[in-house]
Amino acid sequence: MTGAHWAVIGLLAVGAFAIRVSGLVAGRRIRDSRHAWVLDDLPGLIVVSLVTSSLVGQPLLTWIAAAVALGIAILTDHVIATMAVGVSVFAALSWLGV
Structure with a gap:
């Protein structure tokens, strides 16, 4: 490597x-x-901004699963339960062809 490479590093x-x-x-x-x-x-705001930006342009199925996950998060305040229910709802609706 040349001296320029080391300078950049x-x-x-x-x-x-x-x-x-x-x-x-x-x-x-x-x-x-x-x-x-x-x-x-700040941590909650970062999570909300990441989720919101990932939902933009997604189909209705994704929004329904996210709404159900939000409801579970509000009711239980449990991260694992929220993720499990959200993924399960998405999978079930996908399997049903909604």
């Missing part, structure tokens, strides 16, 4: 390290600020 390593350090610094500043309440809801 070194630059990428420094960049990756800087991103991680800046995340730690920003996280600490947010925790110490008046906006710390946002961090409490």
Whole structure:
């Protein structure tokens, strides 16, 4: 490998390290600020955004299974039960040809 390759590798390593350090610094500043309440809801917001973006453009069958899974999540507050019921509903509706 040439010196240019090593320079790129070194630059990428420094960049990756800087991103991680800046995340730690920003996280600490947010925790110490008046906006710390946002961090409490962040994991749930990330899950909701991922699920919502994955449902866009999906057929009705997927939306029905997701709605049933949401109902189970609200009733039980149990992740494994929610996933199992959601997948089961999707499989059953697919098998029935809905």
